[in-house]
Amino acid sequence: MRDLDELFTALAKSTFRAGFKLNSKDLAYLQQKGLSTVLDHAEAFIQSRLAPAVIENDGKQTPMRGHPVFVAQHATACCCRGCLQKWHRIPQGRELTQAEQAYIAVVLEKWLREKAKPA
Numbered sequence: 001m002r003d004l005d006e007l008f009t010a011l012a013k014s015t016f017r018a019g020f021k022l023n024s025k026d027l028a029y030l031q032q033k034g035l036s037t038v039l040d041h042a043e044a045f046i047q048s049r050l051a052p053a054v055i056e057n058d059g060k061q062t063p064m065r066g067h068p069v070f071v072a073q074h075a076t077a078c079c080c081r082g083c084l085q086k087w088h089r090i091p092q093g094r095e096l097t098q099a100e101q102a103y104i105a106v107v108l109e110k111w112l113r114e115k116a117k118p119a
């Protein structure tokens with residue numbers, strides 16, 4: 001797991017990661033559901049799609065759009081275990097710990113809070 005300031009500085013330098021934005025549908029969804037409900041969804045995605053030791057479709061389990069959390073996952077490299085290893089130094093091939101799952105939730109929350117701010 002990485003220091004959040006260091007992580008977000010590195011993400012900002014990646015053209016691919018920094019290119020992700022919430023579209024008007026994502027923003028409307030966030031506003032309608034509220035951040036805390038959306039973060040509950042994030043926890044559920046982390047638990048079911050990232051936490052298991054073995055994930056059959058790793059690298060393809062997170063859609064590119066359709067939920068603000070999916071966008072946040074790609075923007076912060078919390079989309080698959082390969083990216084979690086490369087960007088967050090969380091090893092593949094074993095179940096995520098509670099602390100790692102909580103860390104990913106904090107990363108996603110930080111990104112969503114920043115992007116949900118009115119410009």
Ligand SMILES: [Zn+2]
Nearest residue numbers: 059079080083
């Ligand atoms: Zn990935």
